[in-house]
Amino acid sequence: MYKFSSQIVVFETSRIISEGLQSILYQSEIDCRVYYVETLDHLKVTLESRPINMLITSCMMIMNREKEIKKIRRSYPLLNIVGIDTGFLQKHSIQLFDSTFTLYDSSEQIIHSISKLVEKNQCLSSKKTEEDNLTDREIEVLTRLVNGQSNKEIADFLNISIHTVISHRKNITFKTGIRSQSGLTIYAISKKIIEIDDYLPENLT
Amino acid sequence: MFLTAKTTVKPFMKLSDLIDNNPLLLLMLQHFNIDFSVLDLSVSQLSAEYKISENLFISIANLYNGFGTNENETYSKTDLLQVIDFLENTHVYYRSDKYQQIRTYITQLQQNHPAKELKLLEKFFDEYFNEVIEHLDYEDSVAFPYFITLLKKEKGKSVQELYSSNEYNDHHTDIELKLQDLKNLLLKYVKINGDLDLRRRLFFALYELEFDLYIHSQIEETILIPSCISIENEQNV
Numbered sequence: 001m002y003k004f005s006s007q008i009v010v011f012e013t014s015r016i017i018s019e020g021l022q023s024i025l026y027q028s029e030i031d032c033r034v035y036y037v038e039t040l041d042h043l044k045v046t047l048e049s050r051p052i053n054m055l056i057t058s059c060m061m062i063m064n065r066e067k068e069i070k071k072i073r074r075s076y077p078l079l080n081i082v083g084i085d086t087g088f089l090q091k092h093s094i095q096l097f098d099s100t101f102t103l104y105d106s107s108e109q110i111i112h113s114i115s116k117l118v119e120k121n122q123c124l125s126s127k128k129t130e131e132d133n134l135t136d137r138e139i140e141v142l143t144r145l146v147n148g149q150s151n152k153e154i155a156d157f158l159n160i161s162i163h164t165v166i167s168h169r170k171n172i173t174f175k176t177g178i179r180s181q182s183g184l185t186i187y188a189i190s191k192k193i194i195e196i197d198d199y200l201p202e203n204l205t
Numbered sequence: 206m207f208l209t210a211k212t213t214v215k216p217f218m219k220l221s222d223l224i225d226n227n228p229l230l231l232l233m234l235q236h237f238n239i240d241f242s243v244l245d246l247s248v249s250q251l252s253a254e255y256k257i258s259e260n261l262f263i264s265i266a267n268l269y270n271g272f273g274t275n276e277n278e279t280y281s282k283t284d285l286l287q288v289i290d291f292l293e294n295t296h297v298y299y300r301s302d303k304y305q306q307i308r309t310y311i312t313q314l315q316q317n318h319p320a321k322e323l324k325l326l327e328k329f330f331d332e333y334f335n336e337v338i339e340h341l342d343y344e345d346s347v348a349f350p351y352f353i354t355l356l357k358k359e360k361g362k363s364v365q366e367l368y369s370s371n372e373y374n375d376h377h378t379d380i381e382l383k384l385q386d387l388k389n390l391l392l393k394y395v396k397i398n399g400d401l402d403l404r405r406r407l408f409f410a411l412y413e414l415e416f417d418l419y420i421h422s423q424i425e426e427t428i429l430i431p432s433c434i435s436i437e438n439e440q441n442v
């Protein structure tokens with residue numbers, strides 16, 4: 001219910017800017033959680049420990065730190081980076097950002113540029129989740145799984161590696177939204193992948 | 206009225222307005238042992254009356270209102286003891302109210318519909334419920350007593366290294382996952398005809414539980430554990 005769809009980190013030493021931005025974000029339609037950090041080290045820790053998908057920072061903060069920002073880009077290719085133009089934004093640094101706004105933009109304009117990026121993100125992730133049809137191979141793995149076979153047994157039987165079995169299992173969970181084995185059993189029965197009578201006698205006494 | 210807009214809780218706001226805005230705050234009041242007749246009291250008046258620090262009250266109220274906690278906020282030992290009380294009260298709510306209610310609905314559903322899948326669903330819920338009870342028992346009997354000892358201990362006294370907040374953090378399993386499974390099964394996969402009243406009641410109960418469990422783990426992860434870890438670090442210096 002309450003999984004914030006956007007986790008935003010604001011990298012900024014000016015309290016006026018970071019708190020102002022936070023209140024604009026929280027009052028908007030964007031469903032987000034905002035963290036703020038003032039040092040590069042703290043930023044790195046935050047990026048490592050939380051599923052951050054957007055970084056907002058001002059051009060003052062990244063002055064002479066282009067290398068670090070590029071490094072962050074490489075480590076987190078899906079991270080959107082938004083720049084706040086405080087009036088000193090140089091042309092060559094614009095390319096570091098996915099989007100920029102200025103200190104004097106209205107809150108609507110700011111939200112507009114941020115939500116475009118948020119939508120782009122959601123678009124990418126919804127494409128992945130649309131599919132809930134399992135492939136034949138996944139159905140095979142699922143059937144063996146709910147019959148109580150271990151990853152190793154499934155791998156041996158289907159003549160594939162354990163890694164492949166694990167990746168099939170991940171895909172099954174991803175597509176169905178069901179994680180537990182007993183939950184998957186009920187899924188398999190509802191989808192008529194296995195017959196309930198095959199399963200019931202021994203397990204329902 | 207239902208979380209259509211988020212309100213950031215502020216000290217001067219009236220409780221009655223806040224509840225009107227987000228009725229789930231009633232759960233919070235109950236976990237804090239605060240009566241529902243909040244009169245015309247503001248947040249700061251009410252927390253003073255119940256001897257809860259204003260910043261703790263506001264932090265948790267904001268969690269219920271859909272915001273995160275402020276990482277830089279610090280909590281006193283008294284605050285943290287109250288947090289433990291609060292969490293223990295949520296356990297009572299899960300054990301004797303919410304889970305019993307959900308169990309009753311599922312049994313009823315299973316009796317109304319002969320589909321064998323529902324028998325499995327009932328079994329699934331029982332297994333899940335046992336896991337939850339195990340987790341709650343663990344918190345009540347191991348984790349919370351440890352935290353209470355840690356918080357009540359005087360400075361300078363040696364620490365008995367039987368347990369630590371980090372260990373608790375590791376043990377802190379995610380009991381929300383199976384609940385998610387149950388919801389997905391009921392929403393997407395298990396076919397049941399009609400019986401909408403009963404099924405709606407079941408869904409509402411599941412969502413209420415899920416919401417409170419989420420807050421519960423947020424309180425543990427963002428308030429209790431980080432504060433206790435820093436107390437441990439101070440004592441071990």
